[in-house]
Amino acid sequence: MHEELQQLRSAFDDTPDLAGLLENPEIESRLKADVLTQVAQGSDEIVVNFLRLIAEKGRAAELADIVDELDALVAAEHQILDVELTTATELSDKEFGRILGRIESASGRKVQAERKVDPDLIGGIVLQAGSMRLDASVRGRLERLRHDLAHARS
Numbered sequence: 380m381h382e383e384l385q386q387l388r389s390a391f392d393d394t395p396d397l398a399g400l401l402e403n404p405e406i407e408s409r410l411k412a413d414v415l416t417q418v419a420q421g422s423d424e425i426v427v428n429f430l431r432l433i434a435e436k437g438r439a440a441e442l443a444d445i446v447d448e449l450d451a452l453v454a455a456e457h458q459i460l461d462v463e464l465t466t467a468t469e470l471s472d473k474e475f476g477r478i479l480g481r482i483e484s485a486s487g488r489k490v491q492a493e494r495k496v497d498p499d500l501i502g503g504i505v506l507q508a509g510s511m512r513l514d515a516s517v518r519g520r521l522e523r524l525r526h527d528l529a530h531a532r533s
Contacts, residue, residue: 433445465500
């Protein structure tokens with residue numbers, strides 16, 4: 380069920396018209412339920428029924444938030460650490476795997492990571508895991524140095 384809802388979430392994210400339809404309060408819940416049923420055609424019956432129920436209760440616009448919450452619950456149950464790894468340049472799969480391995484061994488949890496590239500970092504990495512942020516980028520070091528120098532003078 381979880382995987383099917385994630386696939387449907389991707390479909391919603393990739394189809395702005397569908398998201399707009401689900402968020403429009405002027406469209407009847409029954410029509411939203413019919414659309415969701417068509418989009419979920421071929422999915423497990425429990426998924427289709429769940430989507431119909433969400434729409435009929437007037438919660439279709441909250442589907443993305445519901446899937447996000449389900450993702451968080453599944454990750455917590457399976458002790459998966461969800462992280463965002465930002466680097467100045469694209470990492471090779473080998474480098475990415477090595478970094479994930481270090482994070483997994485340090486945290487004792489399986490890691491699920493999203494990669495991002497931000498050339499403004501100059502070098503290094505920024506790791507975001509929930510509310511924890513580890514900035515080991517050149518830009519971050521330069522900003523900390525500038526801050527320390529500015530406060531040392533005063």
